[in-house]
Amino acid sequence: MPPELIPIQIAVEPSGNARPLLHEVAELLKRLLETGEPSTIDLSALPLNPADLDWLQTRLGEGEVSCQVQANGESTLDETACRGVWWVTHRNERGSVVAQFIEVAFVPELLKAHPQDIEAGREQLEVLISEL
Amino acid sequence: MQGPLIDTLVRQGIGRRTFLKYCATLASMMALPPAAGRAMADALAAARRPSVIWLPFQECTGCTESMTRSHSPTIEGMIFDMISLDYHETLMAAAGQQAEEALHAAMKENSGKYLLIVDGSIPLGIDGAYSCIAGRTNVDLLKEAAAGAAAIVAMGTCAAFGGIPKAKPNPTGAVAVSDIVKDKPIVNVPGCPPIPVVMTGVLAHYLTFGSLPELDDKLRPTAFYGETIHDRCYRRPFYDQGKFAKTFDDEGARKGWCLFELGCKGPVTHNACATTKWNGGTSWPVESGHGCLGCSEPDFWDAGGFYKALSMPADPLKMGAAAAVAGAAAGVAVSFANRGKKRAAQVTHETTTLADLEK
Numbered sequence: 001m002p003p004e005l006i007p008i009q010i011a012v013e014p015s016g017n018a019r020p021l022l023h024e025v026a027e028l029l030k031r032l033l034e035t036g037e038p039s040t041i042d043l044s045a046l047p048l049n050p051a052d053l054d055w056l057q058t059r060l061g062e063g064e065v066s067c068q069v070q071a072n073g074e075s076t077l078d079e080t081a082c083r084g085v086w087w088v089t090h091r092n093e094r095g096s097v098v099a100q101f102i103e104v105a106f107v108p109e110l111l112k113a114h115p116q117d118i119e120a121g122r123e124q125l126e127v128l129i130s131e132l
Numbered sequence: 133m134q135g136p137l138i139d140t141l142v143r144q145g146i147g148r149r150t151f152l153k154y155c156a157t158l159a160s161m162m163a164l165p166p167a168a169g170r171a172m173a174d175a176l177a178a179a180r181r182p183s184v185i186w187l188p189f190q191e192c193t194g195c196t197e198s199m200t201r202s203h204s205p206t207i208e209g210m211i212f213d214m215i216s217l218d219y220h221e222t223l224m225a226a227a228g229q230q231a232e233e234a235l236h237a238a239m240k241e242n243s244g245k246y247l248l249i250v251d252g253s254i255p256l257g258i259d260g261a262y263s264c265i266a267g268r269t270n271v272d273l274l275k276e277a278a279a280g281a282a283a284i285v286a287m288g289t290c291a292a293f294g295g296i297p298k299a300k301p302n303p304t305g306a307v308a309v310s311d312i313v314k315d316k317p318i319v320n321v322p323g324c325p326p327i328p329v330v331m332t333g334v335l336a337h338y339l340t341f342g343s344l345p346e347l348d349d350k351l352r353p354t355a356f357y358g359e360t361i362h363d364r365c366y367r368r369p370f371y372d373q374g375k376f377a378k379t380f381d382d383e384g385a386r387k388g389w390c391l392f393e394l395g396c397k398g399p400v401t402h403n404a405c406a407t408t409k410w411n412g413g414t415s416w417p418v419e420s421g422h423g424c425l426g427c428s429e430p431d432f433w434d435a436g437g438f439y440k441a442l443s444m445p446a447d448p449l450k451m452g453a454a455a456a457v458a459g460a461a462a463g464v465a466v467s468f469a470n471r472g473k474k475r476a477a478q479v480t481h482e483t484t485t486l487a488d489l490e491k
Contacts, residue, residue, distance in 0.1 A: 041166065099156060109152065116148075
């Protein structure tokens with residue numbers, strides 16, 4: 001059973017550590033606009049408790065785009081109400097969260113198809129056409 | 133057979149997105165910056181599968197069990213696609229003469245390039261006769277295999293430090309890999325058994341950067357063994373407040389207070405259990421209500437009793453109430469000393485802190 005599905009959870013108060021992260025995200029957005037350089041914050045590397053993460057996610061809000069990638073478990077990549085700021089959650093095939101990131105980018109890295117995969121897709125399409 | 137790794141994975145239906153996700157997660161677990169995930173994915177995809185020879189000596193197969201069962205058949209299993217495991221007695225189909233031939237063929241073909249993984253300690257008593265494979269002693273086999281290895285990974289506490297076979301009175305004269313091999317790079321991955329992701333992390337680091345990860349003075353990767361269990365324990369605030377469980381069924385135990393007085397070895401044990409946890413992130417010993425045994429430290433079996441608090445005297449006959457109070461006080465002092473040490477380490481090593489983010 002994934003730990004977050006256990007019905008009894010310990011109540012946790014926000015530690016206040018999430019607040020400065022919003023300043024960091026603002027800086028990264030500025031950098032994205034000025035240089036086009038995307039960046040990522042690894043949320044599991046920071047001293048944030050579940051309540052801090054909730055606080056952060058609520059503040060950033062929900063945006064227009066939400067994506068799911070089925071890659072060895074589900075990954076969700078949701079744009080927050082602040083456009084260009086994405087909340088990325090990787091889960092394993094049992095549904096447990098294995099990593100969480102805030103990605104500041106026009107499009108998150110994981111969503112882009114790799115040129116070699118596109119090449120393989122083109123070949124597949126050619127076969128399809130030749131068989132018509 | 134020995135083409136780039138990504139080709140092998142794509143053939144098995146593992147796409148690049150899955151691979152990128154795996155690398156991002158691995159980088160996060162290894163406490164590397166997020167950008168490293170992308171770099172790892174590029175380097176790993178192009179990596180050629182290195183030959184790996186796994187030699188079991190005086191061991192219980194627990195390390196192999198940990199590796200193969202933990203998240204099977206999930207992402208950690210992928211590491212077996214990243215390497216060419218040419219010899220592993222427990223996992224290989226061949227036996228007897230064929231197995232020995234496979235071992236020698238792999239050693240000859242990949243001389244100077246293969247990675248040697250050893251689990252189990254090596255007995256030196258009566259000329260090593262306590263443990264033999266195909267009529268040869270472990271120490272003889274280790275010396276032969278080590279000679280052609282690029283590096284050696286000592287997997288588990290037995291191979292890293294001697295482990296349980298070395299426990300007093302050490303009847304077989306068991307020693308660690310590093311007691312015998314002196315001229316090759318060695319990585320110790322202790323634990324009884326070690327956490328699977330630590331193992332895959334070491335291999336991924338080797339494949340990605342072409343070198344072994346940063347090691348501490350006991351040759352352990354600092355990414356996983358850099359901090360003690362106690363430093364990362366979610367029960368640490370109770371220790372700092374002096375709230376301890378006194379028995380396994382008292383109020384403190386029910387409220388999840390610190391297990392220091394019940395013999396938890398967390399303060400002196402370097403491992404990643406508190407953060408990576410076990411069984412796919414479900415729980416770990418302290419979370420299930422039992423103190424840390426210190427299984428990843430040298431001589432943990434002889435460390436004076438699993439249920440004796442660290443700073444209490446080892447002789448139970450002399451342990452009175454006064455000693456227990458003194459023990460608790462000493463514990464608090466250790467806590468402050470550790471925090472000071474940790475702060476100093478963070479000041480010198482960490483590039484980004486929350487204080488930096490605030491500006």
